[in-house]
Structures are given as C-alpha cells and as structure tokens.
Amino acid sequence: MQHCSFCKREVQSTLHLKDSFRVDYFQLVFGKTKRIDTGEDKDKHTGKSWYLQVIVPKEYIVCIDCRAKPQILQLILSFPEPNQMPDA
Numbered sequence: 001m002q003h004c005s006f007c008k009r010e011v012q013s014t015l016h017l018k019d020s021f022r023v024d025y026f027q028l029v030f031g032k033t034k035r036i037d038t039g040e041d042k043d044k045h046t047g048k049s050w051y052l053q054v055i056v057p058k059e060y061i062v063c064i065d066c067r068a069k070p071q072i073l074q075l076i077l078s079f080p081e082p083n084q085m086p087d088a
Helices: 070-077
Strands: 025-043 047-063
Touching: none
Parallel strands: none
Antiparallel strands: 025 047
C-alpha cells in the first residue's frame, strides 16, 4: 500500500474504465541536482542548452487532494530540496 507523503492517506491505483480513467495520486521525484550543459547552441538568443539532473533522487507520493492545495502545488513547482519536503 502506498500513502500520500503529505497527509498519509492511502492512495488507490489508477482506475481504468471503458471511456475514462481516474487518477488518485502522482509519483514525483525530487532531490539533489546538478546542472548538465549539453554543449549545444540551440539558438543564438538563448545560448547553450542545459538541464538539471537529479543525482540523489527521493520519491514522493502526492494524493489528488493534497495536489489541489495551493501551498503544496507551489512547493512542488518550486523544485524543492529534499529537506523542504516531508519524510517519504
């Protein structure tokens, strides 16, 4: 059984129906990151492209109820460091 990392509610698997589906949770990965430069110039206006690689991943389960709360959504979208998230 999996539980939400925020409210500890037990989450259900995705329910697939004939014409739709119902999602009860999202599985997210946060952690320590490092910047990786690709060395490619995508275009002259933006410069070299890069991405953040998660080097010490930590997985979190977020139920749809917690995902709908503005303060939790803002935290998720801020790409937090692991010490800003609840213990998984």
